[in-house]
Amino acid sequence: xxxxxxxxxxxxxxxxxxxxxxxxxxxxxxxxxxxxxxxxxxxxxxxxxxxxxxxxxxxxxxxxxxxxxxxxxxxxxxxxxxxxxxxxxxxxxxxxxxxxxxxxxxxxxxxxxxxxxxxxxxxxxxxxxxxxxxxxxxxxxxxxxxxxxxxxxxxxxxxxxxxxxxxxxxxxxxxxxxxxxxxxxxxxxxxxxxxxxxxxxxxxxxxxxxxxxxxxxxxxxxxxxxxxxxxxxxxxxxxxxxxxxxxxxxxxxxxxxxxxxxxxxxxxxxxxxxxxxxxxxxxxxxxxxxxxxxxxxxxxxxxxxxxxxxxxxxxxxxxxxxxxxxxxxxxxxxxxxxxxxxxxxxxxxxxxxxxxxxxxxxxxxxxxxxxxxxxxxxxxxxxxxxxxxxxxxxxxxxxxxxxxxxxxxxxxxxxxxxxxxxxxxxxxxxxxxxxxxxxxxxxxxxxxxxxxxxxxxxxxxxxxxxxxxxxxxxxxxxxxxxxxxxxxxxxxxxxxxxxxxxxxxxxxxxxxxxxxxxxxxxxxxxxxxxxxxxxxxxxxxxxxxxxxxxxxxxxxxxxxxxxxxxxxxxxxxxxxxxxxxxxxxxxxxxxxxxxxxxxxxxxxxxxxxxxxxxxxxxxxxxxxxxxxxxxxxxxxxxxxxxxxxxxxxxxxxxxxxxxxxxxxxxxxxxxxxxxxxxxxxxxxxxxxxxxxxxxxxxxxxxxxxxxxxxxxxxxxxxxxxxxxxxxxxxxxxxxxxxxxxxxxxxxxxxxxxxxxxxxxxxxxxxxxxxxxxxxxxxxxxxxxxxxxxxxxxxxxxxxxxxxxxxxxxxxxxxxxxxxxxxxxxxxxxxxxxxxxxxxxxxxxxxxx
Numbered sequence: 065x066x067x068x069x070x071x072x073x074x075x076x077x078x079x080x081x082x083x084x085x086x087x088x089x090x091x092x093x094x095x096x097x098x099x100x101x102x103x104x105x106x107x108x109x110x111x112x113x114x115x116x117x118x119x120x121x122x123x124x125x126x127x128x129x130x131x132x133x134x135x136x137x138x139x140x141x142x143x144x145x146x147x148x149x150x151x152x153x154x155x156x157x158x159x160x161x162x163x164x165x166x167x168x169x170x171x172x173x174x175x176x177x178x179x180x181x182x183x184x185x186x187x188x189x190x191x192x193x194x195x196x197x198x199x200x201x202x203x204x205x206x207x208x209x210x211x212x213x214x215x216x217x218x219x220x221x222x223x224x225x226x227x228x229x230x231x232x233x234x235x236x237x238x239x240x241x242x243x244x245x246x247x248x249x250x251x252x253x254x255x256x257x258x259x260x261x262x263x264x265x266x267x268x269x270x271x272x273x274x275x276x277x278x279x280x281x282x283x284x285x286x287x288x289x290x291x292x293x294x295x296x297x298x299x300x301x302x303x304x305x306x307x308x309x310x311x312x313x314x315x316x317x318x319x320x321x322x323x324x325x326x327x328x329x330x331x332x333x334x335x336x337x338x339x340x341x342x343x344x345x346x347x348x349x350x351x352x353x354x355x356x357x358x359x360x361x362x363x364x365x366x367x368x369x370x371x372x373x374x375x376x377x378x379x380x381x382x383x384x385x386x387x388x389x390x391x392x393x394x395x396x397x398x399x400x401x402x403x404x405x406x407x408x409x410x411x412x413x414x415x416x417x418x419x420x421x422x423x424x425x426x427x428x429x430x431x432x433x434x435x436x437x438x439x440x441x442x443x444x445x446x447x448x449x450x451x452x453x454x455x456x457x458x459x460x461x462x463x464x465x466x467x468x469x470x471x472x473x474x475x476x477x478x479x480x481x482x483x484x485x486x487x488x489x490x491x492x493x494x495x496x497x498x499x500x501x502x503x504x505x506x507x508x509x510x511x512x513x514x515x516x517x518x519x520x521x522x523x524x525x526x527x528x529x530x531x532x533x534x535x536x537x538x539x540x541x542x543x544x545x546x547x548x549x550x551x552x553x554x555x556x557x558x559x560x561x562x563x564x565x566x567x568x569x570x571x572x573x574x575x576x577x578x579x580x581x582x583x584x585x586x587x588x589x590x591x592x593x594x595x596x597x598x599x600x601x602x603x604x605x606x607x608x609x610x611x612x613x614x615x616x617x618x619x620x621x622x623x624x625x626x627x628x629x630x631x632x633x634x635x636x637x638x639x640x641x642x643x644x645x646x647x648x649x650x651x652x653x654x655x656x657x658x659x660x661x662x663x664x665x666x667x668x669x670x671x672x673x674x675x676x677x678x679x680x681x682x683x684x685x686x687x688x689x690x691x692x693x694x695x696x697x698x699x700x701x702x703x704x705x706x707x708x709x710x711x712x713x714x715x716x717x718x719x720x721x722x723x724x725x726x727x728x729x730x731x732x733x734x735x736x737x738x739x740x741x742x743x744x745x746x747x748x749x750x751x752x753x754x755x756x757x758x759x760x761x762x763x764x765x766x767x768x769x770x771x772x773x774x775x776x777x778x779x780x781x782x783x784x785x786x787x788x789x790x791x792x793x794x795x796x797x798x799x800x801x802x803x804x805x806x807x808x809x810x811x812x813x814x815x816x817x818x819x820x821x822x823x824x825x826x827x828x829x830x831x832x833x834x835x836x837x838x839x840x841x842x843x844x845x846x847x848x849x850x851x852x853x854x855x856x857x858x859x860x861x862x863x864x865x866x867x868x869x870x871x872x873x874x875x876x877x878x879x880x881x882x883x884x885x886x887x888x889x890x891x892x893x894x895x896x897x898x899x900x901x902x903x904x905x906x907x908x909x910x911x912x
Contacts, residue, residue, distance in 0.1 A: 081398050083808040087362045088402035088451055089409070090797045091355035092443040096410025097417055097793065098348035099439025104418065105340030108434045110326030110333040113265045114199075118174065118206045118292030119301040120308055122160065123328045124153035125316040128642050128700045147647070148338070150640035151702035151736050152178070152331055154287035160317055164291060167311035169299030174292040176203045179282045180737050181271045182614050183225070184242040184249060184762050185233050193429060194228070196269040198245055200278035206292040207260045209270070213237055214256030217274040223252035224272040227259040242762065243271065245281045246738050248619040249762055267330070267430045283738065290328060326430070333430040340427060346514055351794055353521045356450060357528055357576065358801040361569050363395070363454040366808070374459075391455040399451030406447065407440035413793070414439070420789055481532050481565070489529030496523035496852075503859035507684050509591065516860045517791075520583050523852045524576040531568025536561060538844045549836060552829055555820075556836040567841060570809050573801040574845025574884055575852065580798060581880050582853035584791045586872050590857060591719070592780040594865035598720025600773055605634070605661040605744035607754055608772040612763040615739025618732075620761045621654070627757045629749040632657025635728050635740040639702040648685060648699075650724035652731025661744035664715035664725065669693030671713050679709035680725040682718025686711075699724070701734040719865065742772065799887055806841075806891035810834065814899045818907035827900050831893070838892040842885050850877075 115121050127146040134141045157175060164173045181198030201216050201224060209226070214237035217224050223241060235241060235254055242251045258272065273281065282289075295304040301321055309319045320328050327334035367374070374387060382390075414435075421427040460482075499519035506512040527534060539560035546553035546560075560567055609616050609624070616635070624633040637652045653662065655674050664680065670693075671680065679697055681689070691697060695711045709726065732738035745766075747754060754766045767775075817830050825833075857870035 081366065081394070083804045084359070084362050084366050084395075084451070085398050085402045086804050087355075087359050087801055088399055088447050089406035090800050091351070091359060091450065092403045092406025092447040093410035093413055094351045094355065094406075094793055094797050095348060095443040095446055096407045096439045097414035098344050098351055099442055100344075100411065100414030100433065100435055101340050101418065101421075102344030102348060103436060103439055104431065104434045105337045105342075105344055106434075107436075108337065108340070108431045109323055110330055110430055111323070111432065112325040112329050113207070113260075113267060114176075114270070114329055115206050115290075115292055115325045116260075116262060117208045118294060118325075119321055120293040120295075120305050121320045121325045121328050122155070122164065122291040122293060122308060122312065123289070123318050123320065124155045125318055125704065126153055126331065126334070128645065128704065130645050145645055147642060147645045148335060149642065149700065149702060149704050150647075151704075151734065152289055153704040154284050154289055155291070155317060157286055157288045160288075160291060160312070160315070163311045163315070164293060164308065167293075167304075167307045169295050169304050169307050170293055171296035171299075172205075172294040174203055174206055174294070175200075175288040176206060176290040176292060177278050177282045178289045179278075180244075180246055180614060180739075181273075181281065182244045183229065183233070183269075183271065184244055184613070191228075191232065191269070194265070194267060194269045196229075196271060198243070198271045198273055198278060198281055200275045201272040202275055203292070204258060204272055207262075207265075209258040209260055209272070211256050212259050214254070217255055217272060217277075220274055220277040220280075221250075221252055222255045222274055222277075224256040224258050225254060226265070226270045227257050228264045229269050229271075230257045244613055244617075244739075244762070246283050247281060248617040267428075283733070330428065330430040332428045336427050336431050340431070343426075346517075347791070347794065350517055350521065350791070351797070352446065353518075353525075354576065354580070354794055354798060356454075357521070357525055358573060358798070358805075359450050360454045360457055361528060361572050362801070362805060362808070363451070364458040364569060367391070367455070367458040388456065388459065391459040392452055395451040395455035396448060399448040400444070402451070403444035403447030407443040410443060411435060411440065417789070417793070424785055424789065481529075485529050489526050492522055492526035492529060496526055500855050500859045503856065504862040506863045509864065512860055512863055513587065516583060516587060516856050517580070519856045519859070520579045520852055521576075523855070524572065524579055524849075527575055527848055527852070528568070528572040531572055532564040534848065535564040535567045535571060535844065538840075538847075539564070542840055542843070546836065546840065552833040552836055555833045556840060559833075559837055560840060566809055567837075570802075570806050570841050570888075571845045571848065573798060573805050574842060574888065575849040577795065577798040577802055578846045578849025578880060578884055579852040579856075580791070580849075581795050582850065582872075582877065583856055584788060584795065585876055585880070586853070586857055586870055587860060588780070589871040589873070590861050591864055592777075593871045594861075594867065595719040596773055596776055596780070598717040599776070600720075600769065602663045602665065602717045602720055603661070603744060603769050604659075604663055605632075605746050605769065607745040607747060607751065608767045608769055609633075609740075609743035609745060609758065610765055610767055610772060610775065611739070611761075612765065614737055615741055616743050616764055617739060617761055620758045620764055621740060621743045624743070624745060624747075624754070624757055625656075627747075627749070627754075629747050629753075631746040631748075632660040632744075633746075634658055634661040634744040636742045636744065637728060637731050637735060637738060638722070638741050639731055639735045641702060641724060642700045643685075643689060643697065646688070648724050649722040650726060650731070651722045652726050652728040654728045657746070660746045662721075664713075664717045664721050666713045666715050669711070669713035674712050674727070676727045676730055677709055678712045678727065680713040680715055681711060682721075682723040683714060683716055684718050685723040686714045697724075701731070702736075703734045705734050799883075802884070802887050803891040806838070806888060807895045810892055810895040811899060814902070814907050817896075817899055818902075818904040821900075821904035830900060831896055834892050834896045835889065838888050839885075842888045845888075846881050846884055 127148055129146045132143045161173055161175065164170060177200050179198050182196050212227060225235060230236065237254055237256055239254050240251050241254055242249050293304065293308055305319055305321045312319065377387060415433065418433050422429050496519055499515060499522060503512060503515050503519060506515060539557060543557055546557040609620065618635065621633045621635045624630050634654045639650050641648055641650045658671060658674060667683065681691055691711050693711055693713060696708055697711055698708050701707055745754065751766050758764045820830055858868050861870040862868050
């Protein structure tokens with residue numbers, strides 16, 4: 065019976081349920097989109113290209129491992145953890161190849177070398193979706209590539225290019241091509257053009273060198289990046305994999321077959337899985353928290369609008385259980401319809417979001433998107449459950465009080481919210497304060513960023529629960545200014561005080577929108593500007609070498625050091641290392657003349673004697689690892705190589721220069737790209753003179769530190785776009801909630817407007833009153849949201865930069881408030897005009 069009544073109610077009150085439907089639909093779409101990202105990180109496939117003809121691939125271990133053994137209450141627990149390293153790990157060529165050749169069923173073993181090899185061609189011929197890699201020609205069989213023109217490379221100056229590159233550039237055998245690899249640029253003679261048997265590779269460009277030249281460019285003597293293993297005629301892939309794994313028992317080499325070969329070939333795609341899981345989880349979690357807050361507020365407003373109807377049902381003997389069932393059935397119907405619609409819309413939304421991540425470079429195109437029924441089903445389940453829970457929460461008051469009290473409250477708003485709501489609001493307010501306090505002592509971005517957004521949402525929830533008190537307090541403060549605007553201001557003030565719960569329902573999403581938007585927009589600039597300021601303060605060089613391509617070759621820095629008038633040239637190469645399982649940003653710098661170009665603000669120890677076996681650490685790393693000058697630091701370099709270094713100094717400018725600083729040559733030997741990111745030059749020569757000294761190196765520029773800082777700011781902005789995109793959908797959902805709530809709040813006041821018209825108010829006066837109310841709600845919401853964002857951003861800044869001054873761009877902040885104001889005015893004016901169209905007498909005499 066209750067289901068039939070619920071269907072009838074939804075059918076007869078479509079407008080009243082429309083707001084809840086829209087909120088739930090948007091929530092389902094958002095959860096589905098985030099779920100597809102999460103699923104792509106967990107289950108997305110990375111298909112192999114270069115290794116298509118090699119059923120089994122042997123590669124080095126791309127993880128650092130840690131095993132802990134705990135003895136407790138007579139039981140022993142062994143935990144094994146692994147974390148990925150930042151660079152490609154290499155295998156000892158001879159030792160592994162001997163083992164592989166002895167394995168049963170092995171027909172052929174093909175060693176593979178993969179290294180940086182960027183052809184220096186016209187910009188129009190560069191396909192950024194196909195990064196270029198160099199290989200030895202003998203590994204062409206792994207795809208396989210076949211010559212379609214010319215011959216294979218034999219001498220060190222020979223080169224074979226793939227047909228796709230030849231088509232883009234118009235190059236042919238006999239032409240010359242300059243390639244920037246791990247060494248200085250070199251011009252090669254093209255001896256042939258090759259093409260894969262199965263068609264062009266979609267995600268890479270291949271250049272093939274002679275074996276000797278490939279080994280020189282790979283810069284890992286006696287090592288290979290992988291082995292391709294081909295079975296003999298009588299052996300299947302599964303048997304071959306088992307035989308190879310048995311032959312390699314006792315080594316750290318990894319054996320891959322089938323779809324597992326893709327992550328070996330595309331290391332960035334394997335790393336992107338972790339990023340997508342964390343990004344999808346963070347977005348999904350934030351979306352759920354925001355959705356719960358918005359949906360509960362929407363249902364509370366919907367139930368409040370039906371207070372008289374529900375009170376009459378109580379008065380005609382409906383039991384509390386029946387009212388709960390009615391509200392629950394209505395919520396289930398609306399939630400199911402909204403969940404199905406939203407989840408269907410969320411699938412293409414997730415595809416668009418994934419595509420944007422690929423375009424911005426946050427996710428490589430090699431990681432294919434995974435789509436299944438799980439995200440939509442989870443979204444539908446979460447939406448239905450959320451709607452049911454929101455309806456139960458919103459209807460608690462009406463089902464618990466006596467029928468007579470319900471009828472009385474239907475006419476006049478309660479002066480005080482329920483005690484349970486007050487207590488919950490105070491608990492959340494205290495919880496938000498605790499999160500802000502914790503945030504002020506967190507010193508790593510990975511830990512502080514999620515806490516920042518969580519603090520904003522928790523404080524917004526506290527404001528939602530304590531909203532009526534906040535609105536009444538704000539109304540008392542605005543009493544004077546509102547009364548100065550005349551009769552409409554007095555009416556607006558009376559509505560703020562007399563209908564505080566209704567106004568609070570509109571204030572909450574505005575506060576959330578302002579707080580979340582300001583936090584998203586200003587978190588990254590706060591951190592990035594502090595890092596750039598430290599870098600500016602710490603660079604003593606008066607010129608900086610930078611490259612438009614992969615980096616600055618070491619020979620360019622060597623030639624500058626010998627040039628007249630150059631005091632020092634410090635090469636800087638960057639990487640990521642692990643100490644235990646913890647990840648730290650690191651850099652390698654040239655020790656010679658270091659003090660003339662670089663000042664990290666040493667607070668302990670000294671950079672004198674800094675060399676190959678030395679490391680300088682930031683204050684953060686020193687505190688976390690318990691390091692002091694003279695101590696020993698054991699770490700894992702980017703390619704998995706273990707190293708023990710002596711701590712020479714502790715410095716304060718860790719944000720600007722990374723947590724660990726080592727000798728350039730040590731770092732360069734263990735990264736995929738050993739070219740310098742920058743070269744710091746101390747010289748009394750002019751920019752033109754220095755540019756002439758490096759003009760033979762294509763793409764290398766001489767910049768002033770200010771210009772180099774500007775380029776870093778542009779890169780910072782590009783990186784921030786990924787975070788803006790990730791949180792943009794949550795903000796869009798919140799903006800829709802603002803419009804939805806305000807429109808619902810205005811639409812239910814038709815009778816009130818009619819009574820004002822009959823009492824002598826003109827249509828223009830009623831609209832002016834609405835605008836005044838909207839501006840008051842906007843002021844309260846944006847002030848509260850700004851306060852929440854300021855508290856979170858200040859704590860974030862204190863913890864990460866040591867300064868209580870977050871970066872806030874005034875123009876951006878004004879734009880945020882202006883957009884919120886535009887939404888509030890439109891969501892008030894349009895429904896208000898619609899509510900004023902019917903004749904006042906008709907509305908006033910209509911049945912309620």
